[in-house]
Amino acid sequence: MNPNLDKLQAYPFERLAKLFAGVTPNPALRPISLSIGEPKHPTPEVIRNALCSHIDGLAVYPGTKGLPVLRQTISQWINRRFDAHIDPETQVVPILGSREALFSFAQTVLGECEKGTRVAFPNPFYQIYEGAAFLGGAEPVFVNIDADTGLADFSALSDEVLDQVALLYVCSPNNPTGAVMSLDNWQTLFDLADKHDFVIASDECYSEIYFDESDPPVGGLEAASRLGRSDYNNLVVFSSLSKRSNAPGLRSGYVAGDADLISKFLLYRTYHGSAMSVTVQHASVAAWSDEVHVQQNRELYRQKFQAFQSILKDTLPLTMPEAGFYFWAKVPGSDTQFALDLYQQQNVTVLPGSYLGRECNGHNPGEGHVRLALVASVEDCNEAAHRIKALLSAGH
Numbered sequence: 001m002n003p004n005l006d007k008l009q010a011y012p013f014e015r016l017a018k019l020f021a022g023v024t025p026n027p028a029l030r031p032i033s034l035s036i037g038e039p040k041h042p043t044p045e046v047i048r049n050a051l052c053s054h055i056d057g058l059a060v061y062p063g064t065k066g067l068p069v070l071r072q073t074i075s076q077w078i079n080r081r082f083d084a085h086i087d088p089e090t091q092v093v094p095i096l097g098s099r100e101a102l103f104s105f106a107q108t109v110l111g112e113c114e115k116g117t118r119v120a121f122p123n124p125f126y127q128i129y130e131g132a133a134f135l136g137g138a139e140p141v142f143v144n145i146d147a148d149t150g151l152a153d154f155s156a157l158s159d160e161v162l163d164q165v166a167l168l169y170v171c172s173p174n175n176p177t178g179a180v181m182s183l184d185n186w187q188t189l190f191d192l193a194d195k196h197d198f199v200i201a202s203d204e205c206y207s208e209i210y211f212d213e214s215d216p217p218v219g220g221l222e223a224a225s226r227l228g229r230s231d232y233n234n235l236v237v238f239s240s241l242s243k244r245s246n247a248p249g250l251r252s253g254y255v256a257g258d259a260d261l262i263s264k265f266l267l268y269r270t271y272h273g274s275a276m277s278v279t280v281q282h283a284s285v286a287a288w289s290d291e292v293h294v295q296q297n298r299e300l301y302r303q304k305f306q307a308f309q310s311i312l313k314d315t316l317p318l319t320m321p322e323a324g325f326y327f328w329a330k331v332p333g334s335d336t337q338f339a340l341d342l343y344q345q346q347n348v349t350v351l352p353g354s355y356l357g358r359e360c361n362g363h364n365p366g367e368g369h370v371r372l373a374l375v376a377s378v379e380d381c382n383e384a385a386h387r388i389k390a391l392l393s394a395g396h
Contacts, residue, residue, distance in 0.1 A: 007134040011127060012355035019340055025347040032384045034347040034372045037175070037325065041246040041300060041375075044293035050286035057278030064275045065266060066094035068225070070285050074254045077288045081207075082222035085230070092256040093266050094276045094284065097248075098205045098240040099128055101255050101274075102169070105236065106132035108268045109167045109199050109261075113137040116163065121169035122152035122365040124176055124356035125204065129169045141165065142360040150179025150321075150328070155188055162196040173206040173217055176356060176371040177328045178321020186223035193234050199261065202237045205253070206324040208244040208294055211302055217323045221256065232257040243325070244294055245287045252276060252284040301325055304374045305382045311385035315392040327372040328353070332392070335370050345394075346387035 010018075016035060025031065065071070073086035078086045086092050095101035104118065119133035123142035133140040141161060143152040151174060154162075170189065172181040181189075193200055202220035210216055220237045224230070238252025255265065269275075275283075307326065309318045318327050331338040335352040342348050353369030373380050 002135070003358035004134045004137065004263075008131055009127075012351060015355050016339070016349070016351060019336060019352075020349075021345055023340065025229075025343050026345055027050070029347040029351070029387070031347045032380050032387070033349045034374065034376065034384055035351040037243075037247045037329075037373045038248055039243055039325075039375050043247050043250075044245060044287070044290070046286045046290050046293060047245060047247055047283050049243075050283040051279060051336045053124075054279045057280075059283060060278055062275040062278050062281065064093075064270045066276060067278065067281050067285075068146075068278075070094055073288045074256070075286045077313045078221060078256060080314060081216070082225070084221035084225040086221065086256050087259070090259040091232070092254055093262055093269065094281065095240075095253045095255050096239070096274055097242060097251040098203060098238040098253045098278060100205055100251075101253065101348050102128050102201065103132045103135075103236055104268065104272055104274070105201055105238075105255065105265055106136045106138075106167055108265050109201075110136035110138050113166070116164050117166050119165045119167045119169070120154060120157065120165045120198075122171060122174065123358055123360050124353060125169075126171060126175050126235060127356070130358075133167075135202055137285055138166065140358075142358050144360050144363075144365045145174070145177060147365070150174055150177030151181060151185065154192060156239055158292065159196070162192060165196060165198045167199050167201060167318065168193070169201050169203060170220075171203040172220075173210070173321070173323035174269065175203075175206065175324065176324055176326050176353065176366075176369075178206075178324040180217040180322040181223075183218060183223055183226060186218070186220065187227055190224070190227065190229060190235075197233070200235045202235065204239045205243055206235055207239060209298060209301055209325050210323040211305065211320070213295070213298070213300070231259075232259070234258060236261050241284060241287050244297070246293075246297060247287065250280055250283060250287075252280055252287070300372065300378065304378050307378070307382050307387045308372075308374060311382065315389050325374050327374065329370050329372055330368060331370050333368075335366070335368055339370060344393055346391050348387050349386045 075088040120141040236257035242248040353366030358364030
């Protein structure tokens with residue numbers, strides 16, 4: 001057996017289930033879950049109709065590179081959204097959701113690691129980054145997120161450590177803080193990558209959930225283009241339809257960027273067996289071609305965030321994220337005890353922040369926080385806010 005499997009830690013939701021084991025939630029209240037970042041808004045008709053219209057695609061083997069029409073559609077969407085030119089032949093490949101590609105891309109970059117090879121990423125973090133590092137034979141480098149900015153400062157790492165980094169994950173908009181990297185942040189990161197020769201994997205699955213229609217988050221490809229890096233050297237970006245289009249079960253997204261890296265990743269995927277169903281590809285074309293449902297989606301999130309914050313403003317100060325669908329909330333006392341009490345007394349499930357982080361420089365930066373995923377309906381989110389207020393008012 002691969003000895004690196006023993007390095008993997010229990011996934012946050014396994015730990016949450018263990019925390020709640022043997023606990024009976026308040027039976028007088030229906031359950032409301034704010035723990036898992038799974039969109040609950042209805043999947044748009046444009047996607048459902050396209051799936052049904054192309055059901056015959058299930059009868060053929062799909063190609064790993066994807067249909068030309070899908071690659072062209074994704075490239076056109078990237079150009080419209082980020083003003084970044086992507087060649088549909090050499091710089092983009094469809095993926096089965098960002099999760100599988102974020103993991104498998106690391107295996108492409110790392111290969112047979114030399115001793116001391118490292119993978120860097122923010123802390124707290126999406127757990128796939130750590131698993132990808134371990135199973136790629138590398139060691140993780142945790143970079144604590146700054147409490148004020150909501151971002152990790154990779155320039156704080158020493159030259160010695162950065163010289164050992166082969167791959168660096170960024171997440172913007174960030175999970176869990178909702179902070180967005182600025183153009184200056186990107187410039188600093190590009191300078192570090194040039195100096196220390198590492199690959200940047202930018203996880204941008206939350207890029208289309210934001211609150212100011214006039215100010216969408218800057219993406220990695222956009223930043224590279226604006227900073228004169230139109231070849232996207234050592235940069236690949238991952239995104240998906242899961243959050244943007246309320247289609248987590250579609251398992252559809254893209255990876256785009258540096259043509260050399262995309263070529264190697266495509267070769268890996270040919271053997272990996274990760275081609276997207278032709279039926280799903282046609283549904284994806286329909287999704288990437290339509291922005292109306294995405295704007296409607298954002299409006300629902302705006303309503304939920306504004307109401308949630310208004311209900312809790314006197315009992316739990318909440319800072320609006322720049323993007324994404326999480327509140328990263330500082331709670332009184334232990335984050336695990338807060339989550340346990342909220343579940344037992346109010347039948348509301350949230351995720352302890354410490355489960356998303358690791359101890360680094362003497363502390364776990366997730367401790368004392370909970371992640372609140374406002375993915376349920378407007379009514380359920382409002383109800384959950386009132387229950388959280390009741391718990392805090394009762395003296396938690």
